[in-house]
Amino acid sequence: MNAITAIYDLLAVALTTDPLLLLASAAATFDPFWDDFEDEIDYETDPMTIALQVTRGAFPDIYADAIERMRAGALYAELDRLLCKAISAKGIPLDDIETIGWGIPLVALGIELEDPEFYAVHSDLLPILAPFGIQIPEGETYRIDVPEGIHQVGSAIANSLHEQTDPALQQVSWLFGWLFSCTGNSLVDYSDEMLSEIQPLSWSKEDIAFAVEMIEEANGIMRDAMAGLDTLKTTPDLMAALERHVTTLYREMKQKGKLDEQSIRLEWTSFGGGAERAAVADAEFLLVRGDAA
Numbered sequence: 001m002n003a004i005t006a007i008y009d010l011l012a013v014a015l016t017t018d019p020l021l022l023l024a025s026a027a028a029t030f031d032p033f034w035d036d037f038e039d040e041i042d043y044e045t046d047p048m049t050i051a052l053q054v055t056r057g058a059f060p061d062i063y064a065d066a067i068e069r070m071r072a073g074a075l076y077a078e079l080d081r082l083l084c085k086a087i088s089a090k091g092i093p094l095d096d097i098e099t100i101g102w103g104i105p106l107v108a109l110g111i112e113l114e115d116p117e118f119y120a121v122h123s124d125l126l127p128i129l130a131p132f133g134i135q136i137p138e139g140e141t142y143r144i145d146v147p148e149g150i151h152q153v154g155s156a157i158a159n160s161l162h163e164q165t166d167p168a169l170q171q172v173s174w175l176f177g178w179l180f181s182c183t184g185n186s187l188v189d190y191s192d193e194m195l196s197e198i199q200p201l202s203w204s205k206e207d208i209a210f211a212v213e214m215i216e217e218a219n220g221i222m223r224d225a226m227a228g229l230d231t232l233k234t235t236p237d238l239m240a241a242l243e244r245h246v247t248t249l250y251r252e253m254k255q256k257g258k259l260d261e262q263s264i265r266l267e268w269t270s271f272g273g274g275a276e277r278a279a280v281a282d283a284e285f286l287l288v289r290g291d292a293a
Contacts, residue, residue: 103200154180
């Protein structure tokens with residue numbers, strides 16, 4: 001046995017018996033980037049490096065799977081699919097690893113009543129919005145004129161319905177909360193343009209937790225809003241009550257120059273039914289935080 005072979009054997013034995021060397025070997029095997037990443041994520045680097053750093057800090061199970069695939073010789077495309085699927089399963093939809101450097105992806109669900117394209121996609125909402133004065137002139141493709149004060153009236157309707165004990169009416173309240181941007185959830189209330197003006201959330205643990213909670217809340221609100229739409233379309237008495245109340249609110253606003261919701265009590269008949277609330281949107285965290293605005 002020559003000296004080189006003997007040294008190799010000694011090192012092999014030491015590696016399996018010395019606790020410190022075993023720890024170092026485990027770290028190098030399972031966490032090869034332990035000494036490469038800074039505390040702060042460098043968003044100017046390549047997307048795969050960002051993704052590995054994000055998962056190492058926030059999703060160690062995903063990071064471990066990715067490292068195992070890398071050691072097995074996985075190609076970039078396979079790692080891309082793995083990371084996107086795994087991060088999406090955590091509650092943050094991610095379609096392309098190339099976008100991870102832009103911050104946590106958030107999808108705006110809010111609408112702009114002036115946008116004719118919205119009505120081209122959601123023509124079923126026109127009868128619901130007609131009592132508020134929304135009309136689309138034939139051939140109009142650029143901009144819809146909305147009545148002055150429509151958001152105040154819509155918000156008053158949403159708030160009044162939200163105060164009801166009937167789950168079906170509360171679901172209808174989320175429908176009008178979405179239509180008039182007053183749910184309190186930024187993803188539901190903000191359009192793409194509005195959301196693009198806000199500083200994206202980082203991939204810190206705190207921002208990830210905030211984003212997951214906000215996304216879950218938004219999805220619950222939209223499920224209820226669509227259930228409320230079905231209730232409204234299939235309940236003529238409720239639609240008639242809506243038309244009366246909207247007329248009352250506009251008249252109040254015209255007479256007094258403003259709308260005082262405290263002085264007007266709108267009566268709604270309990271219609272029963274309605275799915276159990278998927279989410280409660282009263283929490284303060286739902287608004288995009290001041291430091292991100």
